[in-house]
Amino acid sequence: MATITKASVADAPALDKLVNSAYRGESSRQGWTTEADLLSGTRTDVNAIIQLIGHPDTIVLKYEEDGELLGCVELRNENGKLYLGMLSVKPHLQGKGIGKQLLKAAEAEAAISKCTSIFMTVISVRKELIDWYVRHGYSDTGQRKPFAFNDPSFGVVKQPLEFVVLEKPL
Numbered sequence: 001m002a003t004i005t006k007a008s009v010a011d012a013p014a015l016d017k018l019v020n021s022a023y024r025g026e027s028s029r030q031g032w033t034t035e036a037d038l039l040s041g042t043r044t045d046v047n048a049i050i051q052l053i054g055h056p057d058t059i060v061l062k063y064e065e066d067g068e069l070l071g072c073v074e075l076r077n078e079n080g081k082l083y084l085g086m087l088s089v090k091p092h093l094q095g096k097g098i099g100k101q102l103l104k105a106a107e108a109e110a111a112i113s114k115c116t117s118i119f120m121t122v123i124s125v126r127k128e129l130i131d132w133y134v135r136h137g138y139s140d141t142g143q144r145k146p147f148a149f150n151d152p153s154f155g156v157v158k159q160p161l162e163f164v165v166l167e168k169p170l
Contacts, residue, residue, distance in 0.1 A: 001066070004062070011069070019044050021090065022089060022094075031090075033088075040155060043155065052074055058077075061105050070093055072086065073087045073105070081119055084103075087099060089102075117167050119166065122166060138166040141166065142165075144164060145165060146162055
């Protein structure tokens with residue numbers, strides 16, 4: 001049976017493994033969310049996830065089936081809007097509806113928090129991913145943000161990148 005619950009600090013090592021497998025390295029190529037051709041290195045680490053979980057305005061939801069972690073999403077309340085980040089699904093299970101269920105759970109959290117919208121940033125060249133979010137009600141706001149990560153432990157950029165801001169009113 002599948003469950004979506006709030007992650008705890010004890011989940012950080014498994015979340016780290018899941019997120020990195022979904023976005024970076026050879027394992028990410030099994031799915032369609034890979035960033036391996038855009039960035040090298042890792043997407044996150046255990047300490048960063050522990051900091052997210054410990055932040056008072058942030059929760060990380062985890063999707064589990066029969067005790068196995070299959071997906072997660074970061075949600076952060078920013079002035080009445082819910083930021084959605086780190087949506088991750090095990091690469092070999094992408095396209096099976098887990099991401100869609102996590103999006104629905106994010107919307108439920110937004111309603112509980114009385115947020116007016118959900119927004120996110122997506123690397124602009126990730127057309128297939130942007131299209132997936134558009135199919136789920138998100139729109140390109142026209143706003144762009146620089147991809148300005150200077151810590152190589154979270155990836156080394158292989159080409160110039162920027163973020164697109166997507167938003168879904170609630």
